[in-house]
Amino acid sequence: MGIFFKENRFFSWVLPRTYALPLLIYFIFLAASPSMAGDPLKGLMLKHNDTVWLAVGGGLRLQTASRNSNTDDSSEFSINSMRLYISGQLHKHLKFNINTEKYEGDSMMTIDALLKFEFNPSANLWVGRTLVPSDRPGLNGPYSSLSWNQYRQPLFSAYHVGAGQLGRSEGAVFWGTKERFQYLLGAFDGLEDDYGNDSDHLLYAARLAYNFLNVEPQPGHYYTSATHHGAQGNILTTAVTLQSQSDGTGSTSESGDFFGYAFDVFSERILPNQGVFNFGAGYKEMDTDLNTISRPADATVECFCIFDGDTFYTTAGYLFPNKVGPGKLQPYFRHTENNPSGAKSSATTEWGTNYIIFGNKTSLNLNYARGDANASGYAGNKTDTVTLGLQLQFY
Secondary structure, three states, X not given: OOOOOOOOOHHHHHOOOOOHHHHHHHHHHHHHOXXXXXXXXXOEEEEEEOOEEEEEEEEEEEEEEEEEOOOOEEEEEEEEEEEEEEEEEEEOOEEEEEEEEEOOOOOXXXXXXXEEEEEEOOEEEEEEEEEOOXXXXXXXXXXXXXXXXXOOOOOOHHHOOOOOEOOEEEEEEEEEEEOOEEEEEEEEOOOOHHHOOOOOOOEEEEEEEEEOOOOOOOHHHOOOOOOOOOOOOOEEEEEEEEEEEEEEEEOOOOEEEEEEEEEEEEEEEEOOOOOEEEEEEEEEEEEEOOEOOOOOOOOOOOOEOEOOEEEEEEXXXXXXXXXXXXXXXXXXXXXXXXXXXXXXXXXXXXXXXXXXXXXXXXXXXXXXEEEOOOOOOOOOOOEEEEEEEEEEEEO
16 A cells, blocks of 8 residues: 555654654754854864864764664664764874764764874875775765765775774875875775784775866865755766775684775756756775675684675755755755675665755755665665654864
């Protein structure tokens, strides 16, 4: 009787069965109020002078989600992400960052802890625990995405416990922008000897991007974004990402190599009516000698076995030029397909609308997603999900 119906329980599925929805609605009205809309949501800044300062900020993503599948018919309210940002400058060429993350019941973790030697736009060196050069979805992070959940395709190894977490690892990255060309070149610990990398081979990662139109002012000059809301003019950027680590998969009994590459393209165009059209697409292939299908012979030891195969995504969105209340509407579409070697393919499509109040600092999201793709890269249960989310950032 339609994709939403299961035993005639439409309303019991769509409406959360807790007090989460009223709480989220309260936050929505708070965020949409004129006072909040006019507030740039600045973090705390302590300045000694123009070159010595300390800044503290944060990020918060709340959501209520209702799911329907053969095995899951539930609704829940959750903290999708809660972050603390600490940054500072000690010298005109020396900065630092410490960022934490807590999400969906996990304990607080330190995701970034690094020193930044920033000499000029074309030559910078970051040392410590930081985001490994990756494809655009990886460098967007959850707070600069167009869709609410972009992580329905397999991720490079540094996103998994063992080789890092949330795309981070300890190491160093040399990066910069030269005219229309942008580069990130890094070497990191990646998978360590707990999983068989006894020779301590490093994870090497690189991202090379070219801007055909306006040069993207990447957030933080290192990360990417899935939408600039028209603030940076017309953009067309293509990029290639490479990652490789010898003994980058496996276990203490047997190890194998990891190699991955990705291509992505991003376009943002301001139309004559001042509306903003976005388009993005990317292809990724990962080659892992030992993976979820081809595991070490000794099944008694823990294995760092991740996706092997290829994946593709495409997104499109349109930001209406006129405000509705304090914000603008941005409907979007995202489709993801995962094709693992030796296993069933999967796909998920998400239709949604963002309500942009203050860029990536204050926005609301309502989306419907259907499919069986997830971040593991291997097919799960086909699920219909309706999600209502709120994002706030202070910096």
